Amino acid sequence: MGRYDAPGHGVVDWKAAHREALAVLQSYLRIDTSNPPGQEAPAARYLGALLEAEGIETRYFETAPGREIVYARIPGDGSKGAFMLANHTDVVPVEAAYWTVPAFDGQEVGGRIYGRGAVDMKGVAVMQLMALLLARRLGLRLKRDLVFCAVPDEEALGRYGMGWLCEHHPELLDEVEFEMNEGGSGTSEFQGTDRPVFFVATSEKQVCWLRLTAVGVPGHGSIPHPLEHNSAVRLARAIQRLAEWERPVTFTPATEAWVDQLAQVGLMPPRTHRAEIEAMIAESAPLRAMFSNTLNVTMLASGIKANVIPAESTAVVDCRLLPGQSREGWRQQVIARLDDPTVQVSFHEQIDEVDPVSAPWDTELYRVIEAVVTEAVEGAVVAPSMTIGGTDNRFLRARGIPAYGFAPCILSLEERSGFHGNDEFLTVDNLNMGCELTFEIVRRLCL
Ligand SMILES: [Zn+2]
Structure with missing residues (x-):
């Protein structure tokens, strides 16, 4: 944890705000929003009620039964475009047997707040929510509309979340000039240095799931069979070729x-x-993931019976592409690498997506983030970066919105391991820091 000193001091009663943020996060973590099944409506209603209690205009959109978006707005004077703070309400499921603390209890133990979603990303949602509550209570006269948007379904491609909002209410996004969501944060353990480094994600990799299908000639398992007729053998060769493929640093x-x-x-x-x-x-x-397309074989299927040579064998390959590359272009590269016409390469799931787009970082929001962080944290370094997983930001970048992945706190390696891991937690120090710096970013960008 680096020292920090946010200039909001003196304006806000931060002690009270910290207590409030902790209580809000603990209650929020108690709402089980595991996706699947993704019944996130109670989470939307919980956050929405806190905003409504301050008289903030709050709307709900049902995207599927039991699934809702909460969208709240504090109007500005209209002289500048809106600033949207966005987050997702769903979490990935837990393997409870591997947790040493309950995953949906919101317990605080030794300065750590435990629960599924603590870092990904209910803790960040509370930092954003507090910024709206405080802006409202202080009566800040904003130049921009300040928007809070919490969506379901981020962990399962966003069809019933941010993707839905873009499709059904594009007017709510047309007026957004800047957006901040998950995808980057501070770290105190970058490449062995203890200097705090803050990564502001301006781009991310794109999911591209491929399916390999090897077709052979079926036959009886008791008779020697030409190797090239056995689809399982063909598939195994193909997988081996992919696994040994050295791709260049890009x-x-x-x-x-x-x-x-x-x-x-x-x-x-x-x-x-x-x-x-x-x-x-x-x-x-992690660096290899930032500098090359990656692939991992994740699923295999072959065979119907112990004594039948399988006519067809399939594998699913989880590929992640760098921004600027096309899914079809990558499929062609895989086909060329395999160099085997008996192995077909298709898209595993028709993901209705655009190719990844990078957001510019020469923007007012980036400069505000840089100024807030470097003034508040001694010795801090701020750099634009790329998220190696997928986030909802991709929907907004595709619409031309500078959408940044940034949580203004300093996550340790242990905290980072909570993303989709066991015993997920956020420290109280990080929650406090995130609340103060998010508020300060809002204050500087919107006043
Ligand atoms: Zn997330």
């Missing part, structure tokens, strides 16, 4: 800026030292 505009920013403060070699950078990337799985 820079995107966001990762170039990331390296440049870190090089300036000595945390990365300069970009001209390509070999050194490539050596660092080779040693780190």
